[in-house]
Amino acid sequence: MLVVAALGGNALLQRGQPLTAQNQRANIRTACMALADIVRAGHRLVVTHGNGPQVGLLALQGAAYKPDEAYPLDVLGAETGGMIGYMIEQELENALDHKQPVATLLTQVVVDADDPAFLTPTKFIGPVYERNEAEARADAAGWHIAPDGDKWRRVVASPKPQDIPDLRVLRLLLDQGVIVICTGGGGIPVLRLPDGAMIGIEAVIDKDAASALLARRLGADALLLLTDVDAAYRDFGTDHAAPIARITPQEARALDLPAGSMGPKIAAAADFAQSGGLAAIGRLKDALALLDGTAGTQVRSAPETSTEGETQ
Secondary structure, rough: EEEEEEEEEEHHHOOOOOHHHHHHHHHHHHHHHHHHHHHHOOOOEEEEOOOOHHHHHHHHHHHHOHHHHHOOOOHHHHHHHHHHHHHHHHHHHHHHHOOOEEEEEOEEEEEOOHHHHOOOOOOOEEEEEEEEHHHHHHHHHEEEEEOOOEEEEEEEOOOOOOOOOHHHHHHHHHOOOEEEOOOOOOOOEEEOOOOOOOOEOOOOOOOHHHHHHHHHHOOEEEEEEOOOOOEEEEEEOOOEEEEEEEEOHHHOOOOOOOOOOOHHHHHHHHHHHHOOOOEEEEEEHHHHHHOOOOOOOOOOOHHHOOOOEEEE
């Protein structure tokens, strides 16, 4: 099978951990042990990853420059794609005893300049703050902010991915048996101009939405959305919370889930599963069990896997 595995932020940094190279390296090493199991089981693998904390950190560092000297979010997205991709590439090579080639591909992703997301920023980036500090930083820097759990974070525009022009290069690598790390942080957001040229734009694309598009365009058999919870939950955060074992794309789209966390994962899973593949949401350490259908939330179009949103 061709598997697209999308690493959530927890694979790079546990919530509340300092954003140090050492912490990221340790978490990525653990993640790559699970990814290596997918390869050892005989599957082809494409890896994607988030970059919210990292791109936010670079943006904070950029604030030390004069306003007209700070680098835009598309450039910062490229920087994080290289930084995180390097760590995943090295640790995955180590986990596989250097028996299979691994490469990182900086990936441009086309968005629409008229996407309404540019008017309503929702994508979290950077560290979390207490509300008073977040509001002070927002006033000083012109940020948009929103609550993230019991803290507050900066939010930026997250337009829908439309196209991945670097697919030609990606397919060449896959045809040669290379494990590819790509579409980091949802990819580098670009606009396609009327003459066909491309130019970057200030945004951060949702990693799960971009991963679903990538998986569809590649004709992948499975999309794994790997996170730090064992499944998507119905009535999450309440006394009636229950994990969802199996669900159809139509049922998934009808769920009312938080826009800043599980909502995008369910939407991405439904989009991919609609094309006929398996989409699964669950813990990184359960990656192989997700493929086997014995863990996490399984999203499939096939009628036999639907039990009207069966819960575990």
